[in-house]
Amino acid sequence: MAEKDYAEPAAHAAPAPGSAPKRRSRLRTAITANPLAFIGAAGVVIFVLLTLFGPLLAPYSYDQIIRGTDIGGETRRALTSRPPSADFLFGTDQRGRDIFSRMLWGARETIGLPLVATIISVIIGSSLGLFIGYVGGLVDDIISRILDSLISIPAMVLALVMISTIVPLLSASGSRLIAVLGPSNISLTTVIVLIYVPIISRIARSATLSVRDRGYIEEAKLRGEGTMHILFRQILPSVLPALVVEASLRLSYAIILVTSLGFLGLGVQPPSPEWGRMVLDARTQISEAPWELWYPVLGIAVLIISFNLMSDGIRRLLRNEE
Amino acid sequence: AGGSTEAEQSEPEEKILRIGLRKLTTIDPALGANDPEVMFNRLQYDYLVEILPDGTLEPSLATDWEISEDGLTYTFDLRSGVTFEDGSSFGAEDVVYTFERLVSEGSSIVGLMGQNEDGSATWTVEAVDDLTAVFRLEEPNADFLYGVASRFAMVLSSESEAVNEFGDGEDTYASFNGTGPFILEEYAVDQSARFRANENYWGGAPALDGIELVFFDDDQSQLDAFRSGALDFVIKVPDDLVPALEQVPNATVLTRATNTHPVVRVRTDEGSIGEDVRIRQAFKFATDRELINLDALDGAGTVANNDPIGPTYGELYSPQDNREHDPARARELIEAVLADGTGNGYVVEVDGEARIEIPFYVGDTFEYGLVAEFLQQQWRESNIYVELNVVPENVYYAEGDNNWLNTQLGMTAWGARPTPQEYLSVAYTEGAAFNESRWDNEELARLAREASRTAEIDARAALYDEISGIFLESGPVIIPYFRPVVAAHADRVDGIVLHSFPGRTDFTGVDLR
Amino acid sequence: MTRYILRRLLLLAVTLLVTSFLIFALTNLLPGDIARLVLGRDASPTAIENFEAKFGLDRPPLAQYVDWLGGFLTADWGRSFTAGNPPVRDLVLSRLSNSLRLAGLTLAIVIPLSLLLGVVAALREGSITDSTISVVSLSVVGLPEFVTGIVLINIFALWLGWLPATAYIAQDMSFLQWIRLLILPALTASLVLTGYITRMTRAGMLEELKKPYVRTATLKGIPYRRVVFAHALRNALLPTIAVIALSIGWLMGGLVVIENVFNFPGVGSLLVTAVTQKNLPVLQAISVLIVFFYASANLVADLLFALLNPRVRLS
Amino acid sequence: MTEPVISVEDLSIEYRIGREWLSAVESVDLRINPLQIHGLVGESGSGKSTVAMAMIHYLARNARISDGRIIFDDQDLRTVGDSAIREIWGNQISLVPQNTMDSLNPSLRISRQMTEVTRRHLGIGATEAHERAEDALRHVQIADPEQVLSRYPHQLSGGMVQRVMIAMALSTRPRLVVLDEPTTALDVTTQAVILDLLRDLIKEEEAAALYVSHDLGTVAQLCDYVTVLYAGEVMESAPVDELFAGPRHPYTAGLLACLPSSTGGSKARLTNIEGVAPSLGARSSACVFADRCPLATDTCRRSKPPLEDAGDGRLVRCWRWREIAAGEITPFETSQRTERAAGPSRSLVLSAHGMSKRFGEKRALDRLTGRRSPGVQALRDVSVEVNERSTFGLVGESGSGKTTLARSILALIEADKGELRLSDQPVSLELKHRDRETLRNLRTVFQNPDDSLNPYRTVGQTIGRTIHKLSLERRSRSAVRAQVEELLTAVGLTADYYDRRPAFLSGGEKQRVAIARAFAPNPALVIADEPTSSLDVSVQAVIINLLKDLRAAEGASYIVISHDLEVVSYLADNIAVMYLGEIVEQGAGEAVLRFPSHPYTEALLSAAPTPDPAARHHPIALRGEVPSPRNRPSGCPFHTRCPRKIGTVCETDVPPVRTGENGHEIRCHYPLAELKAIQDAGPPASGPSAADTPPDEEGDR
């Protein structure tokens, strides 16, 4: 290649022996080089904290209907669809629940669930991808073909088909565990995992293919290393950057999927305050009580944009590292 | 049916009433049980006997009927000169066809009219002559007329090869062949259905030129459309949308009390939570029905007294009530059950107190999810701790361990029925198809049987009063309120009388200003 | 090349077969009887038996699948479970034509727009124009369709009142009325897609501009626009074809949400209804159809790629 | 003095990296006279391309000329406008780049790309341009221009594309042609032909040329005048003969002394230039070479010497050039110290018999869909024997199967057939059946230092893990660490490399680590596949010395693979020459490199560019390029290109093995005596032109 992407010096000559990377200044240059990514990352950190501790901050429970009768004689309806005020930061919804509290609680389903699902997918998907990429041959051929078939079903369609069967299936199973975790939570997680595992294993597989024949892998074979060592100690670290980029991208898609399904009324089931569902519930209030709609809409928008900015930043960062 | 009417449509003074409905599921008249399906069919078909909005019966295709002394023979005189849309004339054969078809298609109304275990009917219908149809019963049934008048019993043409099925090409709507006031012109599945007035309707041509049904996925977008003026009439507005509805300018909100009600029921069979009557009572004492009505419906419902026969049945309603909200009593009862060890594992001791701990499954109909949340909060004071599971209707009413028929503690939606007897026969007697609570009370069964044969109104009321007493004493159900049905129409619409089953609303007298 | 096309067609057929089976198998996982789900809780055993007999649900699943497949291939897609049991094919195809119009308009907006933006951003790499395009496309690219849709409705329908918020389609609408209805949904889809394709085009163009042959061309002394348009653009667009094909796949899924936001009577909203109503024949037909479109779009993209790329074409 | 075509005066160029501007080229002076081929040499990163690109006024976006002038045609190129420069580009100045395959637009036909220039600058129509293009192609000895013009770049072989590029560059009769490493990606035999062609053409077209290369050999063969660049500065510039005969700058002297050929065939140690070139940011105000210069004085370390005129048109940048010119001091003396360690023993460490390998077996899916792949016979019945404590050299052009043989021996690929014995013990062809002892004894050094070390593991981890897995006895952590440190010292690194990651090592250092890792478990045989081909000459010398030292110290044997005959002949005791998966000649080093030899070896030897301008000759031109192993010629595989082809025998019959003294073997239809006779008579008449063989259909080389 004649012209390279010169992001850092020393493309040819190595730095003088003994020069260690200056972490702090690298961080600072990285921030100044891409401030948006750091705004995004900061947003993501805040959202993740909300997911973890939001319920602790919430003045009310997510399904607590604040009843007029509790406060003194008024009917419940008097406290429904109240505009934002000091008592109810984001106002109340049609049922008389505190929107602020609901959004704090809802971060779990909106962010936590996709996060868990993505992590599971990454673990399963990358192990599978690493394995078939490294082993190759017939195993790879067959598994790849199946994964390709799954990928050729658009995610939303696959999700809808699966949702329509898995939710009833799980609800009907009567298992205690499922009841506790919530059938729609489990099925959504399953759906996301089933959709993502093929995609992630494809990425992991092709990343694996690109390092499989590297000298250091062959060296490892030549000193008699086992498959597990090669997969997880030698290959995984090189595949990791690609996986991190993919995972951050996937996470934002997973959030989109969950909120979209919620918006279609097919996602996490009420009274759970998943934000997409909140949007659906608030849609008709757009003229009477616009805050009911705007807070969740805004929440989702800011959330997704933060994730996108961050994952774009990660991508650039890792590309530059190379 | 069918045919292009482009010219008509373009005229601005066309009087088309636009109605918003949920999307239709099965539109077979014998099976379509809900308002949208019934309304869709009611526009095209007629009943032998019509039930008026206030619940009284009125002749329709049958001009008159006669019940024999022994209550076993019902003779109907039929209206002459009525023709179906395809031109064939209406006669007794069509009545025979219609009712036999109810049986063969497995319409659920057959249960009320009299049905054997195997699904066959305990009655027969025959055409005595062209304009006389006779039903013969094996045993008296005081509610038989309500069966004949039921929402499923729309009269079909005996010449139909199919009913309400799409045909090919020109004949797309050929099997939508009724005698009703409107004629189906075009039906875009899940979008809209257009009807035009039947100029030759036996009851006189409707004032409207036509009706358009517009189908929606959810009540909210339906309300949206109503608000924007795209609809003239919406029915069954859910409770949380009522405030919004009331804000709509130039619209009138209609309300009618009905016998629609949520039933919180416990299972009573062996090993179940409600096997011990004291548990059933504890639930009743734990529930503040008035507050529930206030919180859930803003007081718009009618507070019920834990039995399914509500005030809409007039004289048959028994107002007795002796179960005030009394958490202390409830706690005592639960303590007692714990002491006796008859709680079947659902009564446990926590911090030295007896409490009930149990999952609570609720079908997400109307505002019932909300009701369940209130109940959950309320009950805690009485040491009843439930783990609430509000599940979608299609899950709650599907197969499964925790469906409406199997769960230990559940809340089920029951619609309004023309006659109270129906509740007893389908839900509260041993062996009834939908006896959710597995309640087996011989006295109640006897009284119910008796009532079904008793046509005389006072005697019947007395029986129902006794039944009500049994419900109070040992009934495994809490019925907090009867909910009204809410509808709204634009002010330019004239003459709409809301039916307690809105799907049966009569549009022949409706006009647009 | 012919061999290649045949191979790809065969592969397409296999994919469709596998996915149709997959979808069929998934839908057959439904617990309990579908009949009750469709007919409601009050349905009597007789009604349920009738229903099952009518739709062949009493037959073994594999036989059902074979029947269905046979029917599907011979243009008999079965009958809908609900609402008068209209033939699924009519139902779906009439909706499909609506969806295709929407998709068509969307692509007509997206493709030229995003290519233009992408190329401009690439040529002005690092400029304000470029960073504006990048930041905007980055933030818009990921927003869920319903968020974008609601914002647009609010601006254009409720606030400015220019366009209708929901799409009621009447039979005899004029072309202009149609377009009015389509604009907002198409705009929603376009926004999301444009962001994506713009970014990919920009990246492709940048990469292409870095290639040595661009230097060769420049050093021939030919004008810069010739270097860009006659040399770089064509190669830069090659990968974009695949990106566009992928987006068509996305569009298929995205339409599901968009159609619901706007109450637009397309296959997407029909699919959601079918899911809620457990209307299996419709569900299956639409899923397979969407997979078909998606796979075909990819196939067409690959063929186009091969056709435009002498490396592939001539091997 | 003639007016130069182009002259560069005091040119300084900076690159922006992050927020800083770093100087890449500093006060470079350079003049190219008409008809002159001016060589620009220097190691990687020295700024050759930067200068060359500045001369055609085409710099990277993040580059700026901070100082100096580039005078072409009486104007400073820095000041010409955009449209003016487009009149010059392609017309007056043209470029032949290194990466030819990527330098043509993959989706346009050759004709279109070639006529574009002439139509633009000569104002001619399409037909005329097309005819001119045909002529131009004929000029670069393409026999069937019509054919080539109608093709797309990917349908042509690398050599063919390079010819096209040259034809294109010359088609407007430019005054200056810039050639940036035009042959680095090509095989030696092709390179020789192209260079030969270039020299003639440039003279013929009366152009001047700037030839950029890191290879002193090709510079010596091609150029009239040479400028040596180091760390962005001109060290020395002189007419070619004088430069090679008497370098005045220590760096130039060092470079020449680094070459294996500098030892004149003896096995003397190569000269090392210690250290590495300063990186972009690290260039000081002193003499840039002072740190590595054996003659550096305090002055050198304090201030930068000027570029002085040393007479005879020579320029030197050194404080001590006068002393050097006078012969008072000698910078890098080629030591005559010849260390003959324990010579090779007779007993075999490795014997491989009848190794065969075919690639391209169908994959399962292809089998289903019926896609056929013809397969590549990468190895055909190859046998080699390696003596203990000896070095076995393997040469051959790209694709001849050298790597495949090495990997089959290592069992990184499983040979289809063959028998392997290690120290007389049979060894499995499958890696998973090899025991620890075998693994321990058979080690390797890979070609590319960048991918032979896991970027995520430290040097210590990498080497320690090998010790842990393969050494004879279990060792404690600290013992392993101690051993690693010992190894690091043995390969000329220090113990503090233990915790470094590969990203912070230079290419040479990485290769040393790789060598340390190979030697960690005391192997009997180390296979080094092109161990120096990605390294600069000065670093190459260091590695070669290291390999030699280690062999002496550890008593191991090597198989050394290289396409560079010089390296192999310098290192190896025995040499085998491969062509299309076969060994066409093998024997003791001197025997193979002396005549008689296989015609292919003869051509290889003649093609190798000698870094000696006095030894210029026309290389033996081989027809076309190496055939694809997919359609291997029948009979003698070399017959399609052989300049000494006898006749149809060569096409039909597999040549016999001719055995000479000391196990020297040649596969040829000529008996040895006859071969010697004709080779003594002189090189074959320059072979038929390259275009006789149809363009390589596969085209993926």
Ligand SMILES: Nc1ncnc2c1ncn2[C@@H]1O[C@H](COP(=O)(O)OP(=O)(O)OP(=O)(O)O)[C@@H](O)[C@H]1O
């Ligand atoms: N666009 C660029 N941005 C930043 N640094 C660059 C750029 N191009 C070259 N360099 C740096 O400038 C120095 C000189 O590079 P140049 O390409 O001129 O060297 P070269 O002698 O041609 O090397 P090679 O033999 O590897 O081609 C190197 O250190 C290189 O890393």
Ligand SMILES: Nc1ncnc2c1ncn2[C@@H]1O[C@H](COP(=O)(O)OP(=O)(O)OP(=O)(O)O)[C@@H](O)[C@H]1O
């Ligand atoms: N894994 C493989 N699959 C298919 N063909 C291969 C494979 N590896 C090598 N070949 C082919 O086998 C032949 C010999 O390749 P090999 O790498 O051994 O040559 P080489 O002499 O090492 O060449 P180079 O000098 O380029 O390294 C070549 O034609 C190559 O294309």
Ligand SMILES: [Mg+2]
């Ligand atoms: Mg260079």
Ligand SMILES: [Mg+2]
């Ligand atoms: Mg090799």
